[in-house]
Amino acid sequence: MTWPDTKASAALRHKFAADLDPQRTTEWAEAFAAVPRHVFVPRFYAQADDRSWRTVYWGDPGHLETVYSDQALTTQLDEHGIPTSSSSEPALMLAMLNALDVRDGDTVFELGTGTGYNAALLSHRLGDHKVTSLDVDPALVEGAVQRLEQAGYRPFVTAADGARGYPARAPYARIIATAALRSVPTALLDQAAPGAVIVAPIGYGVLHTTLIAPGHATGRFLSTPAHFMPRRVPTIAPAFEAVRDREPTDTKVAPAEVLDRLRFPLSIALPGHNSCSWRDDDGKLTAVGLWAEDGSTATAHVSGAVRQIGPRRLWDVVEDLAAAFPGVPRREEFRVTVTPSRQTVWYESPDGPTWELPRGEAT
Ligand SMILES: C[S@@+](CC[C@H](N)C(=O)[O-])C[C@H]1O[C@@H](n2cnc3c(N)ncnc32)[C@H](O)[C@@H]1O
Structure with missing residues (x-):
């Protein structure tokens, strides 16, 4: 045709x-x-x-x-x-x-x-x-x-x-x-x-x-926001059933931040993580979920209740980012240094917040 x-x-x-x-x-x-x-x-x-x-x-x-x-x-x-x-x-x-x-x-x-x-x-x-x-x-x-x-x-x-x-x-x-x-x-x-x-x-x-x-x-x-489909890798399921039984802790970071202000830095700090949100009948956000390929899973409710499970505490990463960035992080201030052994992202200055990207994508 x-x-x-x-x-x-x-x-x-x-x-x-x-x-x-x-x-x-x-x-x-x-x-x-x-x-x-x-x-x-x-x-x-x-x-x-x-x-x-x-x-x-x-x-x-x-x-x-x-x-x-x-x-x-x-x-x-x-x-x-x-x-x-x-x-x-x-x-x-x-x-x-x-x-x-x-x-x-x-x-x-x-x-x-x-x-x-x-x-x-x-x-x-x-x-x-x-x-x-x-x-x-x-x-x-x-x-x-x-x-x-x-x-x-x-x-x-x-x-x-x-x-x-x-x-x-x-x-x-x-x-x-x-x-x-x-x-x-x-x-x-x-x-x-x-x-x-x-x-x-x-x-x-x-x-x-x-x-x-x-x-x-x-x-x-680049300063421009971007939302591309992820490179296809095997999908992993979140452990929402198991995380439900966890004792909640309190957070002061609003779950909405994960979908908005902290979305980009979180994608750098937790490369390849997945997220989802729950909403009520009026479309108002009630909770967000995060999970990673090692099975780590976290949920955060708008009430402030956080539940986490797995080898990494994903919501702790969110809390750290919220503390590191009081305002909206400027994308163009995220810089990268690539060497054969590591890939480091740093914000504003090499002495500022830094994150290591996973080595050997596709190897
Ligand atoms: C946003 S689309 C690309 C748009 C495209 N450049 C165009 O002009 O239509 C993303 C594409 O990446 C492909 N993709 C995902 N993982 C890939 C991989 N590991 N290697 C090559 N392509 C991949 C998907 O199949 C999808 O077609």
Whole structure:
């Protein structure tokens, strides 16, 4: 099936590109104006207030208008209705592409092909043969390759764990990830060319780093908030049943802080943790839950009652963060030092709060 580029879609796309970058301050406006997003998102899932999903197809009222708007669009759901792929929010894509700072002739590696839209933008700017893009999901790769061809692009796309890179086409001058990682994968550091720029979501932020020597990089987080799908790893279940029997302790930190002010630093302090919330019939927050892959689980009720179980006391980490950050933490003050043996995040100064990211993602 092909998705024609009509007068209407072309007009919407040009307005969309102009709105994304009104001053045309970047070279990417031209790529956003040229690459037909609707070819990569011929259908998407929209969530209703009751959290049920509805499929919006090409030709449905509003499809083109939504595709050519600054919205992340869910394109794949698992059997539980959890999104597993999406076309990211265009303004965030633009911010990440700007941060990537590509130059003519650069080779680029992308982790997370998804729809293929970002790979098309990169191919448009740099040329097909410079772009390598991997997605862990073979069905997504098959669809992305077809759509890329339809739009006139033939980058190298294959199905594999992107955290292992693709050594046969390395070194890469630029590396971009579009799934959230817990640290910079060692394999990607190894496959980065001298001076390479790496832009990758880590937790709920986007890290921008530059390779300063083999295996060594420095960088900081972009100021822009980010919520990417996590790199797919086996899922773990929270121990909510067991934690319910625990004697509660008291907290002065409001559970809502975990979903708001402390969300980003918590994703750095507890890489790869999961969270959920409970609400009453009026939608008011009643409690939050946290769990990690070692089975540690915590719940915090708005009454102040905290229950924790497992090898790590997850709510204690929340309390420490709340004490370290009296206000809203500034993402761009989170900096990173990468060496072959450790990856350290520090806030404002190396003497300030620091956190170690897990070593050896995907190794
Ligand atoms: C936000 S979507 C990517 C959006 C994509 N760049 C686009 O333009 O449509 C995240 C993608 O990362 C993929 N992904 C998750 N874990 C991965 C892994 N370990 N290696 C490669 N891709 C992965 C998911 O299958 C999903 O398609």
